[in-house]
Amino acid sequence: MIKLQKSIIGLLFLFVTFLPHAKAQEADSTNFSVYYSSARKYTIADIQVSGIRYLDKTVLIQLSGLTVGDYVEVPGDKITEAIKKLWQQGLFSDVKITATKIVEGDIWLDIYLQERPRLSDVNFYGVSKSEKDDITEKVLLLRGSQITDHQVNSAQRTIKGIFTAKGFLNTDVNIVQRDDSTQNNSVVLDIYVDKKEKVxxxxxxxxxxxxxxxxxxxxxxxxxxxxxxxxxxxxxxxxxxxxxxxxxxxxxxxxxxxxxxxxxxxxxxxxxxxxxxxxxxxxxxxxxxEGDKYYFGDIKWVGNTVYPSEYLSTVLGIKKGDVFNQKILDKRLFDNDEGLNNLYLDQGYLFFNLEPVEVNVNKDTIDYEMRIMEGKQATINEVRIVGNTKTHEHVARREVRTYPGDLFSKTLLMRSYRELAQLGHFDPEAINPDVQPHPEDGTVDIEYQLQEKANDQIELSGGWGAGMFVGSVGLKFANFSVRNIFNKEAWRPLPTGDGQTLSLRYQTSGKYYRTVSLSFIEPWLGGKKPNSLSLSLSHSRINYSANKYYQSYNPYGYGGGYGGYGGYSGYGGYNPYGYGYGSYYPSYNYNYGSESDNEDEAQIWETTALALGYGYRLSWPDDYFTVYHEASLEHYNLRNMGSYFAFLADEGGQVNGTFNNLGFKTVVGRSSIDNPLYSRRGSNLSLTLKMTPPYSWFTNTDYSDENLSNKDRYKWIEYHKWLLKGQIYNPLTNPNSDHTLVLRTAFEMGFLGYFDKGRQSPFEGFIVGGSGMSGYNMYGTDYVALRGYKDYSLSPSSGSKMYSKFTMELRFPITLKPSATIYALAFIEGGNTSMSFQNYSPFNLHRSAGLGVRIFLPMFGLMGIDWGYGFDDIPGYSDAAGSQFHFVIGQQF
CATH class of the missing domain: 3.10.20.310 (membrane protein fhac)
Known part of the structure; x- marks a missing residue:
């Protein structure tokens, strides 16, 4: 109706314009009149467009439908149609067509158009910044664009819909247009939003x-x-x-x-x-x-030649008479992990198709026919690796299990994904094995799309605890390249890309403590097989006499300090997150004596350690199994240390001399976890045996003789040490989601044995309790976390001979981005220790429960904090249980 009224106004304007001059048109071409009672035909001599600033005039003339040379009747329908067409564009607030000149049978026309106002600014009221950003993204109100009634109404509906979707069902949106006084033909939109309450x-x-x-x-x-x-x-x-x-x-x-x-x-x-x-x-x-309840009837297989029907029925696992369940049927047939379709996909049948068809419904029983089109097997044509901007291609390619010329296998495709994720050089959440099938020739291309992530780590930290300041500097290069050390162009700032690990660390507190360590790992020795070679070297020195804190040490006391960490701790590693030695064992006498500046009287403990390791994968029982062998030598030099190892003291009450620990370790493990940072599924199991040569078997020495000096008894210590550990991860929600809730179940057991009762090792024990962060780890001790209890509170200073620990933990991811992996957790766990096998009760546990969070930053490694509550008292240690906070640096529980 509005458009029709504007058309009539346009015609009236023509009438008023032409009428006064109609009689003098031959005499004066600009002085003419038009009589609506007697319309005349004219030839359009020219068309002009006026009033336009931004739009193309030639296009507007074409839109009007008027063309120079056409015959038009004035007044007439063609002029009216031209006005309607221009109105329909929705771009103008006024449209007029006037005759500027008439000469005999020719007419000159002017199309006057008033453009709609343009948007100069938008103001929001009643919304937060994030809500404003959300509205701006979904409502396209571009500055400089024309504003129409349709746009305003659409914006109003969209904004209301945004808040309705968030639960604000009664949101009011009011959009006010006002002229912009600073710009001609421009308006400002003020958008007022009243969300009201969520419903x-x-x-x-x-x-x-x-x-x-x-x-x-x-x-x-x-x-x-x-x-x-x-x-x-x-x-x-x-x-x-x-x-x-x-x-x-x-x-x-x-x-x-x-x-x-x-x-x-x-x-x-x-x-x-x-x-x-x-x-x-x-x-x-x-x-x-509800309808009727249905049951599965006969299930027949059609078109299968690769697998017999009986075998497919067994894999499907649905029997005649089972309650009908569409969800179970779809899962058994098409699930990514358990579906029957994986049988074919693992044999190269990439073009396989399965269609379950209901062929008969007899009352409450449904008969199915499983129609299979196997197609031909797909051969891998090309395997591409993209996105590795830092890591050399051979490092990624050697982990891939899909090779050109082989038949396609989904299992090997997913195994390749896992191995690439385990490298640690790429963001696990961004790895995408893109399968590109070519049915025309029966081939498939596979492109592994990777995204590099920073995994080098740096430590610059300082901490105060136990009466001293401790400073640390450490570097861990997780993608090092030894072969490019002498290549100047490869130093950016270091030679990288070959997947080797180089770690350096130095820590000191001045006169009291210092340690330096170096380690190197080559994961593919020789480059042809995944055989790893590792080498580590460290030296540590503690001068107990240089720290006043230890001069007044009380066995019931406990101290703590806090500092920073960069993700690496090797032999002789020290951490300022905890001091003190927990529970009191009356057979030991802790008395650190007096402070002394005399080097001959000082209490000194020096440790030098060297280790060489070699690991490889097994093909049986499956290729998730690995074996690692290590030979290590630790040399301890103790001077005036009777106060720490009272049970080693000589007649003078001191411990002086050197002790050597030549150990051989073998670890048999199996790891099938899918992601090293946030594991959703899989397991990690290991059995470790570390032992020294049984020196006592080859000598005639009676080690039960109390007169035998400690220097002779322990110059070469002997033991056999067993560790059994396991972790199992089960997704409780969608495992392919970024918010998968995961249940982690874990257990640990350890035992330190001897070859001769009179020659039990004073080193290599287990210290249980607290965060599991080692105070000194100077002599091969295993530090075991048990949250809800103070550090080291379940073991003596030299360590327990046996321990067990059981954990159940729920994990929920907050963010899994390459820049930071953060997840929250809730746990229950329990553990216990013993000094002898006879008194060992693995299920008589000290129990605890609590909450925590883990943060992995590529530059600094894993960090976290836990709050735990210990439910069971520890004899002789009144405040060891109860509410406890634990800081976690560079380790997993």
Whole structure:
């Protein structure tokens, strides 16, 4: 109606313009009149467009439908149609067509157009910055663009929809246009948003359900929950999109129980006012029709030649008479991990297709025909690796299990993904094995898309504890390249790309303590097989007499200090996160004597350690198994150390001399975890045996002789040490999600044995309790975390001979981005120690529970904090249990 009125106004304008001059048109071409009672035809001599600043005039003339040389009747329909066409563009606030000149049968026309105002600025009121960004992203109000009524109305609807989707069902949006005084023909939009309160679900009423209870159906609705005690920890806000999904979830729940015809026949959502404050809530009324319960009948296989029908039926695992369950059927057939389709995909049948068809429904029984089209086997044509901007291609390619010329295998494809993730050089969440099939020739290309991540680590830290300051500097280069050391162009700033690990670390507290360590790991010795070579060297020195804290040390006391860490701790590693030696064992006498500046009287403990290791993978029982062998030599030089190792003291009450620990270690392990930073599935098991030569078997010395000096008894210490550890990861929600809830179950057991009772090792024990961070780790001791108890509180200073520990932990990821991996956790665990096998009770546990968080930053490694509560007292250590905080640096629990 508005457009028609504007067209009439245009015609009236022509009438008023032409009428006064009609009689003098031959005499004066600009002085003419038009009579509507007697229209005349003219030839268009020229067309001009006026009033336009931004638009193309030639295009506008074309849009009008008028062309120079055409005949038009004035007044007439063609002029009217031209005005309508220009109005329909929605770009103008005024449209006029006038005659500027008439000469005999020719007419000159002018199309006057007033452009709609353009947007100069947008202001938001009543929204946060993040909400403003969300609106700006979804509502395209571009500065400089024309503003139409349709755009304003559309923006209003979109903004209201944004907040409705967040639970603000009664949001009001008011958009005000005002002229911009600083720019001609420009407007400013002021957008006022009143979100009001989020609307929550007050009550859900379900009718027609008999087979499933109201509670079961409401549990199936994941995001739509009424206000009740059982939903205390669940969201109660009403979201229309989630509600529609939950109706499907409710029907799926019926399908799982055999009711495949179940439907929601009617539902209504209406707002109500509840409580004294008349808060707005919604009630939901639903009516369901359950239908009959169905069962699986005969299942026949058609088109299968690779596998016999009996075998496929066994793999499917569904028998005649089982309750019909569409979810189970789909999972058994098509699941990425367990589906029957994987049988074919692992044999190269990439073009395989399976279609389950219902061939007969007899009352409550459904017969299926599984129609298989196997197709031909796909051969791998090309394997590409992209995205490795820092790591050399051969480092990634040697981990890939899919080779050109081989048949396609999904298992090997996913194994390749795992091995690339385990390298640590690439973001595990960004690895994408892109499969590109070519049905025309029966081949497939595979492109492993990688994204480099920083994994070098640096340590610059300082900490105060136990009466001293400790400073550290450390570097860990996790993608080093030895072969390019002498290549000047490869130093950026260091030669990298070959996947080798080089670590350097120095720590000191002045006169009291200093240590230096170096380690190197080559994961593919020779470059042809995954045989690793490792080398580490360290030297540490502690002068107990240089620290006043130890001069007044009390066996019941406990000290602590805090510092920073860069992710590496080798032999002789020291950490300023804890001091003190926990529980009191009366057979030991802790007395550190007096401070002395005399080097001959000082209490000195020096350790020099060297280790050489070699590891390789096994092909049996499967290639997840690995074996690692290591030979190590630790040389201890003790002077005046009777106060620390009282049980080694000579007649003068001191321990002087050197002690040597020549050990040989073998670790048999199996690791199938999918991601080293946030594991969702798989397991990690290991059995470790470390032992020294049984020197006592080859001598005639009676080591039970109390008169035998410690220098002779322990010059070469002997022992055999066993460790059994296991971790199992199970996803509790979608394992392919960025928010997978994971259950981690773990156990540990350790035993330190001897070859001769009179020659039991004073070193290599287990120290249990607290964060598991080592104070000195100067003599091969294993530090075992047990949260909820103070550090070292379950063991004597020299370590326990046996221990056990069991853990259950729920993990939830907060972010899994390359820049930072952060996840929260909740745990329960228990553990215990013993000094002899006879008194060992592995399930008589000190129990604890608590919460924590882990943060992995590429530059600094793993960090975290836990709060644990220990439930069981420790004899002789009154405050060891209870509420405890633990800091975690560079290690996993």
């Amino acid at each position: 929550k679900v007050n009550n859900i009423e379900i009718e027609g359900n008999e087979a499933l209870s109201d509670n079961a159906l409401e549990k199936a609705m994941k995001k739509t929950n009424e206000k009740s005690l059982r939903n205390f920890f669940k969201t109660k806000k009403y979201l229309e999109e989630e509600y529609e999904k939950d109706k499907v979830n409710m029907v799926d729940k019926y399908n799982e129980k055999g009711y495949r015809d179940a439907v929601v026949t009617n539902d209504s959502v209406f707002q109500v006012q509840v409580g004294k404050k008349n808060k707005t809530r919604v009630n939901i009324d639903m009516t369901v029709e």
